[in-house]
Amino acid sequence: MxxxxxxxxxxxxxxxxxxxxxxxxxxxxxxxxxxxxxxxxxxxxxxxxxxxxxxxxxxxxxxxxxxxxxxxxxxxxxxxxxxxxxxxxxxxxxxxxxxxxxxxxxxxxxxxxxxxxxxxxxxxxxxxxxxxxxxxNEVLKLKNGAVVDIGGGTTGTSVIENGKVIYVTDEPTGGTHFSLVISGAYKLPFKEADIYKRDIKNHKELLPVLKPVIEKIGYIINNHVGDFNVKDISLVGGTACLTGIEDILRKYTKLNVYKPKNPMxxxxxxxxxxxxxxxxx
Ligand SMILES: Nc1ncnc2c1ncn2[C@@H]1O[C@H](COP(=O)(O)OP(=O)(O)OP(=O)(O)O)[C@@H](O)[C@H]1O
Ligand SMILES: [Mg+2]
The missing domain is CATH 3.30.420.40 (ATPase, nucleotide binding domain)
Structure with a gap:
């Protein structure tokens, strides 16, 4: 629910x-x-x-x-x-x-x-x-759940209980890896791949290409929230701007996944x- x-x-x-x-x-x-x-x-x-x-x-x-x-x-x-x-x-x-x-x-x-x-x-x-x-969380104002910060280099997972951070971890895999995948698939230099990725007009086309690396992030999330009674995760960080990332993560993690309008x-x-x-x- x-x-x-x-x-x-x-x-x-x-x-x-x-x-x-x-x-x-x-x-x-x-x-x-x-x-x-x-x-x-x-x-x-x-x-x-x-x-x-x-x-x-x-x-x-x-x-x-x-x-x-x-x-x-x-x-x-x-x-x-x-x-x-x-x-x-x-x-x-x-x-x-x-x-x-x-x-x-x-x-x-x-x-x-x-x-x-x-x-x-x-x-x-x-x-x-x-x-x-x-x-x-000063901005999200969550009482319970997890904040998942998908940035450039890493994905940080933090568990919140009664409004306080009780567990944090940060693991490699973030937007840089997405751009590397695009760079390989489209034969583009890294910087161009990164710019292409940031344009929301390209997100629908990119989502299937990026699915495996998004699922890797889902795997990281599940690994860390497994020991806690987490049902809701909220995405922040620039990589969470990717349209549809929340749907793939929702399916993979089987958790409720939320994201604000602009997580960056x-x-x-x-x-x-x-x-x-x-x-x-
Ligand atoms: N509209 C967008 N669509 C997809 N990805 C985006 C978009 N805007 C920014 N990004 C990606 O978000 C990443 C930057 O996010 P953010 O600023 O949260 O990271 P960071 O804080 O620099 O990195 P880290 O937290 O890992 O140190 C980059 O990989 C960038 O390409
Ligand atoms: Mg960051």
Missing amino acids: PNKDITFEYCDKLVDQFERVIKNPIKTKSSVYYTGVDLGTACVVLAVLDENYNPVAGAYRYADVVKDGMIVDYLGAIKLVRELKGEIEEKLGTTLIYAAGAIPPGTDHLDSGAIKNVIQAAGFEITNLLDEPTAA FVTPLGIALSCTKEIQE
């Missing part, structure tokens, strides 16, 4: 507003701005909220500064975050001071210092560093919502 409580009402409204301000930033007189910095394998996103935590600006760029949640091009990452920050500052006519960042599940002991350093070196005061699924910006917005003026410990 599908869960009637999962409507993504808040999420869809927030993401919709964010998509609009990426194109047309809102110049308001806000006493403070909160920035969320999402350093991903495929994409780096900055989301900016005003004093009432409403989206006012955003910017993102595809980049290769992170691999599977680890920063591999440290200076490139700093330069990119600084550039995106500068672009938004110019549009808003203000200086962005406070930022929050997030760490992919399971890498905190390895890399949280690097993520923090990148955000600081880009000119921000970092006020919070949280894990990605906790950030995503859920985590960055959740990071921004977790930003404050005071440093959190």
Whole structure:
């Protein structure tokens, strides 16, 4: 039985507003701005909220500064975050001071210092560093179930109980692998295959080609939620934008699968919502 409580009402409204301000930033007189910095394998996103935590600006760029949640091009990452920050500052006519960042599940002991350093070196005061699924659930507002973040390099599965993340894991297989499959099948260079894949006009045609790799993701999900009483999974991450991915996963996992209208910006917005003026410990 599908869960009637999962409507993504808040999420869809927030993401919709964010998509609009990426194109047309809102110049308001806000006493403070909160920035969320999402350093991903495929994409780096900055989301900016005003004093009432409403989206006012955003910017993102595809980049290769992170691999599977680890920063591999440290200076490139700093330069990119600084550039995106500068672009938004110019549009808003203000200086962005406070930022929050997030760490992919399971890498905190390895890399949280690097993520923090990148955000600081880009000119921000970092006020919070949280894990990605906790950030995503700030926006999804799930009580129970699992959040599955299908990003560029990895699929992160996080189990939520009473609104809190109780189990996290991250495994290779994500949008990069989808693009590799397309690159092979269509004899296209990787970058072109990735662009072709992101165009929703091509999704129907691509779905059968990508079915095996989507089922691999289903296998990963089942492996991790098996020990928990999970019935509902909610998809986030750019790869979840693929039209129809939810149907294949629903069939394969035999779980209720939900996805918000645009799953790509859920985590960055959740990071921004977790930003404050005071440093959190
Ligand atoms: N409209 C779309 N259709 C299909 N795939 C898409 C679409 N938009 C983005 N993607 C894919 O989503 C991936 C990027 O998603 P996301 O920004 O969530 O990843 P990331 O955070 O950079 O990676 P990770 O979480 O693995 O570090 C890329 O592989 C990209 O090609
Ligand atoms: Mg990500």
